[in-house]
Amino acid sequence: MSTTPVAPIKCAHMACTCMAPAGKKYCSTHCEDAKKLTTLACHCGHPGCDEKAAA
Numbered sequence: 001m002s003t004t005p006v007a008p009i010k011c012a013h014m015a016c017t018c019m020a021p022a023g024k025k026y027c028s029t030h031c032e033d034a035k036k037l038t039t040l041a042c043h044c045g046h047p048g049c050d051e052k053a054a055a
Contacts, residue, residue, distance in 0.1 A: 016042040016049055 008019040013031035026032040028044040042049040 011042075011044075013039075013042060013044070015039045016044055018042075018044060018046045018049055 008022050009025075010016075011018045011020045011027040011031050012025045013027075013034060016027060016031050018027035018031075020027045026035070027046060030044045031042065
């Protein structure tokens with residue numbers, strides 16, 4: 001059994017710039033729920049995405 005930590009990856013939602021938690025594909029339930037939607041901005045609620053959505 002490996003104890004090597006899993007590195008975080010970029011959230012799988014196309015418009016999101018957040019990092020997903022280790023072992024997860026999306027940074028939030030918002031992004032996971034929106035996975036099949038085409039959006040130009042992410043509104044996941046994390047500071048980095050909120051700043052870009054407001055710009």
